[in-house]
Amino acid sequence: MTIAGRPQGLSDVAAGRLDPKTIEANFSDLHPPLGFHAAKVESDRCYFCFDAPCQQACPTSIDIPLFIRQIAADNRTGAAKTIFDANIMGGMCARVCPTETLCEEACVREAAEGKPVRIGLLQRYATDALIETGKSPFSRAAPTGKRAAVVGAGPAGLACAHALAVAGVEVTIFEARAKPGGLNGYGIAAYKAVDDFAAKEAAFILSVGGIEVLYGVALGEHVKLDDLRRDYDAVFLAMGLGATNKLGLPGEYELENVADAVDYIAVLRQAEDKSTMPVGRRVVVIGGGMTAIDIAVQSKKLGAQNVTIVYRRSSKHMKASRFERELAQTNGVVIRTSARPVAIEGHAGVFSGVLFEDTHEHEGVFAPAGSVFRIEADMLFTAIGQRGTPEILDGAEIELTGGRIVVDAERRTSFPGVWAGGDCVVGDENLTVVAVEDGKQAARSILSALGVSAA
Numbered sequence: 001m002t003i004a005g006r007p008q009g010l011s012d013v014a015a016g017r018l019d020p021k022t023i024e025a026n027f028s029d030l031h032p033p034l035g036f037h038a039a040k041v042e043s044d045r046c047y048f049c050f051d052a053p054c055q056q057a058c059p060t061s062i063d064i065p066l067f068i069r070q071i072a073a074d075n076r077t078g079a080a081k082t083i084f085d086a087n088i089m090g091g092m093c094a095r096v097c098p099t100e101t102l103c104e105e106a107c108v109r110e111a112a113e114g115k116p117v118r119i120g121l122l123q124r125y126a127t128d129a130l131i132e133t134g135k136s137p138f139s140r141a142a143p144t145g146k147r148a149a150v151v152g153a154g155p156a157g158l159a160c161a162h163a164l165a166v167a168g169v170e171v172t173i174f175e176a177r178a179k180p181g182g183l184n185g186y187g188i189a190a191y192k193a194v195d196d197f198a199a200k201e202a203a204f205i206l207s208v209g210g211i212e213v214l215y216g217v218a219l220g221e222h223v224k225l226d227d228l229r230r231d232y233d234a235v236f237l238a239m240g241l242g243a244t245n246k247l248g249l250p251g252e253y254e255l256e257n258v259a260d261a262v263d264y265i266a267v268l269r270q271a272e273d274k275s276t277m278p279v280g281r282r283v284v285v286i287g288g289g290m291t292a293i294d295i296a297v298q299s300k301k302l303g304a305q306n307v308t309i310v311y312r313r314s315s316k317h318m319k320a321s322r323f324e325r326e327l328a329q330t331n332g333v334v335i336r337t338s339a340r341p342v343a344i345e346g347h348a349g350v351f352s353g354v355l356f357e358d359t360h361e362h363e364g365v366f367a368p369a370g371s372v373f374r375i376e377a378d379m380l381f382t383a384i385g386q387r388g389t390p391e392i393l394d395g396a397e398i399e400l401t402g403g404r405i406v407v408d409a410e411r412r413t414s415f416p417g418v419w420a421g422g423d424c425v426v427g428d429e430n431l432t433v434v435a436v437e438d439g440k441q442a443a444r445s446i447l448s449a450l451g452v453s454a455a
Contacts, residue, residue, distance in 0.1 A: 012280060012281040012282070012378045013257050013278050013279065013280045013281075013378050013379055014278055014279070014281075015275065015276050015277055015278045015279075016275050016276070017279060017281075017302060017303025017304070018275065018302065018303040019275070020273060020274075020275040023274050023275045023301065023302065023303070024274075026191070026301035026302075027190050027191045027194065027274060027298075027301055028191065028194060029191065029194050030095075030189075030191045030192055030327075031095070031120070031121060031124075033121070033124055033125060033128060034118075034121050034122065034124070034125045039071055039121075039122060039125040040071070040072065040074075042117060042118050042121065042122055043068045043069075043071040043072040043117075043122060044072060045109065045117050046065060046068040046069070046072075046117050047108060047109070048065040048068070048069055049065060049108060052064055052065045053106040053107070053108065054103040054104070054106050054107050054117075054119060055103075056106065057102045057103050057105065057106035058086075058087075058102060058103050058433070059102070059431070059433045059434050059436075059437045060086045060087040060093075060433055060436055060437045060440065061086055062082070062083055062086040062087055062090070062123075063082055063086065064103060064119055066082050067079040067080075067082040067083050067122075067123070067126055068117070068119075068122055070082060070126075071122055071125065071126055076125070076126055076129055076130075077129070077130060077137075079126035080126045080127045080129070080130040080137070081130075081137050082126075083123055083126055083127055084127070084130075084137065084138075087159075087433065087436050087437075087440075088158070088159050088162045088163075088205055088436065088440075089155055089158065089159060089184075089201060089205070089432060089433075089436050090123055090126075090127045091124065091127040091128060091131045091197070091201050091204075092155070092184050092193065092197065092198065092201055092432055093123070093432055093433045093436065094120050094121070094123035094124035094127060095120075095124060095192050095193050095197070096184070096188055096192050096193065096432055097120060097431065097432065097433050098321045098323070098324075098431070099119055099120040100321060100322070100323045101321055101323075102433075103119045103120075104116040104117070104118070104119050104120065107119065130204075131200060131201055131204045132200070133204075134200070134203055134204055134207060135204075135207055136204065136205070136207045136208040136209075138162075138166050138208050138455070139166075140165060140166055140167075140168060140208060140209055140210055140455075141166065141167050141168035141453075141455050142168055143168050143170070144167070144168040144169055144450070144452050146168075146169045146170070146233045146234075146450045146452060147169065147170045147171075147172070147231075147232045147233050148161075148164050148169050148170070148171050148172075148232055148233060148234045148235070148236065148446060149171075149172050149173075149174065149228040149231070149232040149234070149235045149236070150164075150171055150172070150173045150174070150235075150236045150238060151173075151174050151219050151228070151235070151236070151237050151238060151239050152173070152174075152175060152176075152182065152237070152238035152239040152240060152422065152424075153173050153175040153177075153180035153181065153182060153202070153213055154180075154181065154182020154183060154184065154238060154240055154422060154423075154435065155182055155183075155184060155422065155432045155435035155436050155439065156182075156236075156238035156421040156422030156423075156435040156436065156438045156439040156442075157173055157175075157182070157236065157238035157239075157422070157439065158173075158180065158182075158202060158205050158206075158439065159435070159436040159437075159438075159439030159440050159443070160236045160238065160419075160421065160438075160439035160440070160442050160443045160446075161173055161205075161211050161236075161439075162205050162208060162211070162439075162443075163439070163440055163443035163444070163447075163454075163455075164443050164446060164447065165208050165209065165210035165211050166208060166455040167443075167447050167452050167453065167454055167455045168210075168452065168455075169210070169233075169446075169447070169450070169452060170210055170212075171210060171211045171212070172211075172212045172213075172214065172232070173211060173212070173213045173214065174214050174217045174218075174219065174222075174223055174228075175213055175214065175215050175216075175217065176216070176217065176218035176219075176239070177215065177216075178215055178216065179199060179202075179215065180198075180199070180202040180206070180213060181198035181199060181201075181202050182240055182422075182435075183240065183423075183432075184198040184201075184432060185198035185199060185202070185269065186265070186266040186269055186270075187262060187265055187266065187269075187291070188265075188269075188290075188294065189265070189293075189294040189297060189298055190268060190269055190274070190298065191297075191298070191301070218392070219237075219239055219392045219393075220389075220391065220392025220393070220394060221392070224394055225393055225394055225396050225418070226394065226396070229417055229418065233417075233450055234417055234418075234419065234446045234449065234450060235417060235418045235419070236411075236418075236419045236420065236421065236439070236442050236443075236446065237405065237413070237418065237419070237420040237421075237424060238420065238421055238422045238424065238435070238438075238439065239392070239422075239424055240386075240422055240423045240424055241386035241387055241388050241389070241404075241423045241424060242388070242389035242392065243386065243387050243388075243389050244260050244262050244263075244382070244384075244385070244386050244387070245382075245384045245385045245386065245387055246382070246384075247286065247341060247344070247382055247384065249341060249342075249343060249344050250343075250344065251343075251344035251345070251346055251351070252344060252382070254346075254349070255344065255346040255349060255350060255351040256346075256349060256350045256351060257280065257350060257351040257378060257379045257380065258344065258351050258379075258380045258382070259379070259380070259381055259382075260381070260382055261285065261287070261291050261292065261294075261295040261381040261382060261383035262291060262383070262386065264295060264381065265291070265294060265295055265298070268298060274302065275302075277302055279299050279302040279303060279304050279379065280299075280304055280377060280378030280379030281304060281305050281306070281378055282304070282305065282306045282307075282376065282377040282378050282379070283296070283299045283304045283306070283307045283308070283377055283378070283379045283380075283381065284307075284308050284309075284310065284353075284354055284375050284377040284379070284380050284381070285299075285307065285308070285309045285310070285380075285381045285382075285383055286309075286310055286311075286341055286354070286380070286381070286382050286383065286384060287309070287311065287381075287382065287383030287384045287385070288309070288311035288312070288313065288317070288318035288319060288320060288337075289318070289319035289320055289383065289385065290319065290320050290324060290430075291383040292309050292311070292320065292381075292383035293309070293320045293324045293325065293327065293328050293333075295381045295383055296309050296328050296331075296333045296381075297327060297328050297331045297333060299379075299381070300331045300332050300333060301331070304379075306334075306377075307332065307333045307334070308333070308334045308335075308336060308375055308377075309328065309333060309334070309335045309336070310336045310337075310339050310341070310354075310356060310375070311335070311336070311337045311338075311339075312338070312339065312340040312359060313337065313338065313359075313361065314337050314338055314361070315335070315337045318337070338358060338359050338360060338361075339356040339357065339358050339359060339373070340356065340357055340359050341354050341355070341356055341357075342355050342356065342357045342372065343355040344380065345374075351377070351378070351379065351380055352376065352377075352378075353374055353375055353376040353377055354374070354375050354377065354380060355372055355373075355374050356372060356373055356374070356375065357370075357371070357372050358370070358371045358372070358373070386423070387402075387403050388400075388402070388403035388404045388405075388424055389403070390403050396415055396418075397414065397415055398413050398414055398415045398418065398420075399413070399414040401426045402426070404424060404425055404426045405420040405424055405425045405426065406425070406426050407419070407420050407421070407425050407426070409441075410441060410442070410444070410445035411425070411438055411441050411442035411445060412442075412445060417449075419442040419445060419446060420442070421435065421438025421439050421441070421442050422435040422438055422439070423435065425438065
């Protein structure tokens, strides 16, 4: 990522487009938390359905009617424990889950009134107070003498490590970055998890004990899979996707002010003063998923005047939910669909615009429409997905498809003694809640394989 601030007057990329107080306000909570009264009122809206469709729609099967009933009974701690029993990252999931397409879409009030119970906000209300204490409500079982290695301290890795530790297994997490959380700490929009919540939640999870985290240790570089298999009774791979897809167009690497959205968001998430982040006055984003939405909205919140997302297919194919697309548009982001980039333009080594070609699809096949248009901009963000890095497995006999690891229903790989989950596996939906479920299911399978009783 090479970002230059106004080199020779050829572009308009600069930090401090807005004053620090304005930027701080822009990056405040997307959904402010409920207070006591609002939570009580909202919990009273729940019908506490038998065979509740909201619970069936939750990938981690949280007993939603039960925890809402506990909130209604003013048992906030009990509600939190109910959530954490099913989803140890219930706090972050309350913030980043697409509840509008999961539990809340399934709510009977949504079907009847078009206004579901605000399950996500109630989940946050229940979990926040307990996480703030920094102390785990779980107790570890007696030591079993078993040891497990977990690669990656993201949602899947932390969920698996926690479940194993509670059952009495000693866990070592190998994390390539300087702190835990994975994409929760580095990859999601800053306004979705303010006040360094990802770090607080990770500390809460690790407080159960029995988990050692080794930071700055990357699989394939500092430690080998064969070594982990030799030294530990079980290995869980949860390293996410280590690389991003590229456009493959000239200028993508050479021109200044062309940036990978994932890299930029990671730097933005760690910035103590976001007003120091450089951004263009005119920004174009290529992509149609959550990362594209996140970088576009954050560019506006940093002070960009014009931000345009361009996606190669129609809007119905965009991975970003309707809510997220509407969020972008209400923040002033323009979304253009059915257009693909054909050239990245620049002058004197500095990015100046993108040439696009209108497209249409026929029976799933792209057919260029022939017409082209140009978007002039100061800054280009690419957000066209991530890919696996199978080379870090050092040729281990693990079945792969498209660079991702193939696992069964118990998250076992084809390599004995090795499980996997999260973004690095085939079929993962790139959602925190799905990654947590992967970690939970893998832990159950590992415990069974080791002859250890689940807590």
